[in-house]
Amino acid sequence: MVGVDQVLSKLANVIDPDLKKDIVSMGMIKNLELNDGNLKFTLELTTPACPFNDQIEQDVRRAVDELDGIKNFEMAVTAKVMEGRALDADEVMATVKNIIGVASGKGGVGKSTVSLNLALALAQTGAKVGLLDADIYGPSIPLMLGMQKAFMEVDNNKLQPVDSNGIKVVSFGFFAEQAHQAAIYRGPIISGILKQFLVDTNWSNLDYLIVDLPPGTGDIPLTLAQTIPITGILVVTTPQDVASNVAVKAIGMFNKLNVPLIGVIENMSYFVCPNCNEKHYIFGQGGAKKISDSFQIPFVGEIPLNSGIMEGSDRGKPVMITNPTSPSAEAIRIAAKNVAAQCSILAAKLKSEVEGKVAAS
Numbered sequence: 199m200v201g202v203d204q205v206l207s208k209l210a211n212v213i214d215p216d217l218k219k220d221i222v223s224m225g226m227i228k229n230l231e232l233n234d235g236n237l238k239f240t241l242e243l244t245t246p247a248c249p250f251n252d253q254i255e256q257d258v259r260r261a262v263d264e265l266d267g268i269k270n271f272e273m274a275v276t277a278k279v280m281e282g283r284a285l286d287a288d289e290v291m292a293t294v295k296n297i298i299g300v301a302s303g304k305g306g307v308g309k310s311t312v313s314l315n316l317a318l319a320l321a322q323t324g325a326k327v328g329l330l331d332a333d334i335y336g337p338s339i340p341l342m343l344g345m346q347k348a349f350m351e352v353d354n355n356k357l358q359p360v361d362s363n364g365i366k367v368v369s370f371g372f373f374a375e376q377a378h379q380a381a382i383y384r385g386p387i388i389s390g391i392l393k394q395f396l397v398d399t400n401w402s403n404l405d406y407l408i409v410d411l412p413p414g415t416g417d418i419p420l421t422l423a424q425t426i427p428i429t430g431i432l433v434v435t436t437p438q439d440v441a442s443n444v445a446v447k448a449i450g451m452f453n454k455l456n457v458p459l460i461g462v463i464e465n466m467s468y469f470v471c472p473n474c475n476e477k478h479y480i481f482g483q484g485g486a487k488k489i490s491d492s493f494q495i496p497f498v499g500e501i502p503l504n505s506g507i508m509e510g511s512d513r514g515k516p517v518m519i520t521n522p523t524s525p526s527a528e529a530i531r532i533a534a535k536n537v538a539a540q541c542s543i544l545a546a547k548l549k550s551e552v553e554g555k556v557a558a559s
């Protein structure tokens with residue numbers, strides 16, 4: 199008669215392609231019951247946005263098929279996002295498992311567009327997601343969500359994020375009165391506002407908090423990197439960036455600060471011809487890939503140049519909501535899954551470092 203040990207050693211042959219570890223040692227098999235050849239367990243993925251969820255599930259079914267003596271098999275598939283940040287050092291934001299800063303070397307490359315649509319794509323997989331518009335000088339998220347009139351309440355000295363399309367949003371733009379004065383604020387005040395948005399907000403339980411940063415390497419990206427432990431930075435580039443080397447400067451700053459780089463994403467990469475449906479790389483191909491190769495940062499995706507994306511943002515109707523089956527939305531979805539996978543990889547690394555320290559002490 200087949201026993202639990204045999205089942206587990208068979209399942210240990212299934213490797214998570216992202217984490218490169220077997221699913222048993224990663225603790226992904228939960229609530230296993232085996233009674234008289236009737237096998238039941240839960241497969242707990244590290245993120246609901248796992249790009250390999252179908253493959254892992256199929257590999258598990260195949261492994262179970264290869265076992266002798268299983269009469270019945272039931273599997274539930276769930277996901278529990280791993281903590282991609284060192285939470286001990288940061289009890290104030292202990293309910294937020296991952297913080298992802300979205301940065302770029304220069305302005306106008308699409309950070310806000312990418313941040314918002316990534317947040318929506320992750321939320322659509324079932325993850326709990328927040329979006330912090332950290333562009334205090336020029337907040338654009340309220341307009342992109344069509345929520346210019348919304349405002350944040352304060353409850354028990356904590357800011358209450360605004361709910362929109364299943365995500366929790368904080369932006370300086372929700373303080374309509376103050377927002378137009380932001381241009382006159384200097385570094386320390388701006389840093390103080392960002393700190394408050396991070397730690398004095400009632401984020402509740404979040405799997406991913408996306409932080410839309412202003413361009414470059416100024417006070418705000420620096421404050422994010424130095425105030426709290428974050429999972430890492432996602433760098434947005436456009437094909438033109440490679441020649442001007444601005445992305446490289448931003449990457450250099452985060453490297454110096456020892457902040458992990460989650461990935462590089464190329465926006466306005468190509469144009470899909472409405473007549474022939476072909477991708478045209480009008481500004482040249484492979485720029486972000488080159489950055490990814492030379493700095494060993496994962497390449498997480500490329501988003502097309504598409505008037506629907508721009509019009510959606512201008513009208514407060516993001517493409518992930520209004521046109522979720524479009525090729526642009528599909529490209530964003532793929533990037534979101536890759537970002538989530540990279541967060542799981544960083545979380546697994548963090549976990550093994552912590553376990554290593556405990557074992558050594």
Ligand SMILES: Nc1ncnc2c1ncn2[C@@H]1O[C@H](COP(=O)(O)OP(=O)(O)OP(=O)(O)O)[C@@H](O)[C@H]1O
Binds near residue numbers: 305411412502505
């Ligand atoms: N993939 C895309 N296709 C077409 N238009 C886009 C795309 N991505 C962004 N845009 C448009 O480009 C402009 C700049 O985008 P966005 O505001 O997201 O950039 P940003 O990097 O956040 O800018 P800033 O540095 O000023 O914060 C906006 O008008 C936006 O609608």
Ligand SMILES: [Mg+2]
Binds near residue numbers: 309311338410
């Ligand atoms: Mg922006």
